[in-house]
Amino acid sequence: MFLAKVPPTGSARRTRLCFAIMTYLVAYFAASVADLVTTKMAIQAGGKEANVYVTDAGSYLAARALLLTGVGGVAMAALFAFGHFYADRVAPIFLEHPITSFGRFYLNPWSRIERSPLHAASYAIAFVALRFLAAGNNICIVVGLKPPIGTAVRAIGYATTQATGFVLVVGTLYLLLAVVLSPLAANVIRRSLRMKY
Numbered sequence: 001m002f003l004a005k006v007p008p009t010g011s012a013r014r015t016r017l018c019f020a021i022m023t024y025l026v027a028y029f030a031a032s033v034a035d036l037v038t039t040k041m042a043i044q045a046g047g048k049e050a051n052v053y054v055t056d057a058g059s060y061l062a063a064r065a066l067l068l069t070g071v072g073g074v075a076m077a078a079l080f081a082f083g084h085f086y087a088d089r090v091a092p093i094f095l096e097h098p099i100t101s102f103g104r105f106y107l108n109p110w111s112r113i114e115r116s117p118l119h120a121a122s123y124a125i126a127f128v129a130l131r132f133l134a135a136g137n138n139i140c141i142v143v144g145l146k147p148p149i150g151t152a153v154r155a156i157g158y159a160t161t162q163a164t165g166f167v168l169v170v171g172t173l174y175l176l177l178a179v180v181l182s183p184l185a186a187n188v189i190r191r192s193l194r195m196k197y
């Protein structure tokens with residue numbers, strides 16, 4: 001008997017997309033918990049939160065941090081879903097050379113649909129990595145070491161403002177992670193393509 005692989009139905013594709021998004025959210029949740037818990041530990045150890053968006057007059061606002069974590073989760077899951085859903089639009093050359101796909105700046109993802117789903121997945125994955133790095137930075141404080149990210153934020157913040165220091169350091173780190181982790185995002189895109197056929 002000769003058998004052929006049957007393409008998944010629309011319902012199967014939706015199920016697989018939901019599974020991929022749920023898997024991403026588990027990773028996001030784990031990274032967020034690690035960041036939030038170690039932040040509290042670092043503050044108890046005498047550290048000071050460098051993220052100006054979750055502080056008020058130098059005091060850490062846990063409720064605001066939780067709110068931003070929730071909003072961030074929705075935004076990052078949407079980016080990941082965009083990358084997964086439009087995987088078939090990514091040009092093969094960018095899947096082979098994902099880092100070079102960042103060579104051209106754009107604002108409208110539809111104008112560069114041949115690469116924007118890959119970038120969306122990269123940004124979503126990079127955010128999870130960024131939160132794990134933030135947790136590592138917090139652990140440095142807990143164990144009595146100099147926190148590299150926080151130190152850089154404060155150094156630039158003293159020369160400018162704390163908000164500027166935070167945006168420059170964390171924003172640059174986030175963009176670098178997105179580029180460096182783009183091969184992982186390319187693997188996610190390839191996996192998504194295999195699921196569609």
